[in-house]
Amino acid sequence: MPNDTDITLTHVTKSYPLGKSRIPIFQDLTMTIPEGDFLAIMGPSGSGKSTILNLIGGIDTVDEGQVAVGHTVLTGMSDAALTQWRAAHIGFVFQFYNLMPMLSAAENVELPLLLTPLSARARQERVRTILDIVGLSERAGHLPSELSGGQQQRVGIARAVAADPKILLCDEPTGDLDRTSADEILDLLQLLNRKLGKTIVMVTHDDSSCRVAKRTLHLDKGKFIQREEELMVCR
């Protein structure tokens, strides 16, 4: 029996059209990401790292094979059903934060809560708690443009966990940050994984991310390879 949030990709084939032909990204990819995992995915640009996150998050679809999270088979679900499922189960963290520019930090965090039955008061309460966890209580009223990159990404992470999803999908969350800010973000993700039990799948180019990840996989030409020597370095 899979756990509620085990992520399984089974014989997944995915390609994108290019003119009349198609460029294949994956061919017959099978993998499992167990509940509670913190997986870092590395690999060259264009190797399909973001595509994996999109497939798991139900914002892109496979050509063949199947993607499932726990008992929920995403493949074949309608857009509307996927949207609803995603609101409850997935938090996305983007490289460029993708915050709403006209909303304050607190309002950005509140966004996903609008989709829950929580009352306005309960939402405020929750926003305050989460901003506290990411260390931004002082900045609640600031607009994204008034925050540093690291702070914006913390708002992005707060937004991703606001509705309390079990899974966080992070696409190069430290890609736009300096070393210090990047380390703070990695620490924060580690906290979410270790203390709050979030399953995290993180695409990264940042070598030091294996410091916080439980596993690191390298994606190359549509296949995963585990570089044992790297794992050794990090342990």
Added chain:
Amino acid sequence: MQVSSIMLVRQNLTRKRARSLLLVLSIGIAFFVYGVLSSFQAGFEGSEAKAERLVVVSKIGGNETLPISALDQIAQLPEVAAVTHITRLRAHLIGNERQIIGANAVDPDSYAAVYGDTYKLDPALLAALAADRTGTLVGRTLAEQQGWQVGDRVTLTSFVHANSDGRNWSFTIAGIFDGREPTVDTNFLIVRSDYFNTALQRGRNRVNMFGIKPVPGADPAVLAETIDTAFANSAAQTKTQNETAFLSAFLEQFANVSLIVRMIVSVAFVTILLIVGNTMIFAVRERMQEIGVLKVLGFSGARIMRIVLAETIVLFAVGLALGLLLTSAVIPLLGQALRSVVPELYLTTKSISLAGLLALGFALLTGFLPALNALRLPIVAALRHR
């Protein structure tokens, strides 16, 4: 629309304040044009025309007259509740040919029976007129325009009708009457036909028209048909219409006001539709990525659609309010200036509710298409959008 999504609507409206302001202004101007023109039209056509009342004129048209004897025949029809006759004096103020005065010779009691819904012809006024054969009842607008008071002696010169002294006719003002509603045109006077008819040198017992009030529930169209058929083989063939049709046919002799109004208003509205539609296409396109993010967060297409629609509804609602406020501020002034053309400019509730409907329709139209366009884009593509 959930109350909670208001912050998203707000952020979209405030993101480019100048743009929102300009949109509201252009919508406001279009509804201002609409408001002024429809007030003008309402004033010009008057609200006194009643679709259920009928007007009988000569089929030959123009200034042809009908014999007064036809009245008895019409009165006998069971569908007729009241019938009266009207003869136009076709006169100007003595000594001033340019100052045309609307003056009708009528039988006061039957006139009040037919037109009592439109003019306040109460028993006291009718009694005052009954007491003086050469009396006249003057409409409020005309009396104010000329500065006339009860008891004043008024002399008119008819272009056509002569009495033993020539074409001058003198009357004493027995009273001043009002319309039942502010839009009713009271820029005319009535005199007694018994006096007028006997004083006439030529053309006695001829009238310009009959006014008919059908019994409640009678079909005016059927009654009109009945009357015209009854006189079809007589020397005086009739043309019977309901009053609104009669009045607009009459007005169209001068200008097709409603067509002109409709044309100008359509141009104004097509222009704002293009402006707002175009702006919304760009506004939605530039936040394509945000829409992608909202979908990633789990916002459904319907919810995003509602947020965009709420945005255009707010724009149009504020623009509409602005336009109508401006209209109501301006029409009293404009009414003064146009006093000789239109009795009174008046923003009717009908025009206001039509404006509301139009605004809602435009808001849905200008919001729906761009939003639909954005929603059709796959999330992955929307996220990559710059």
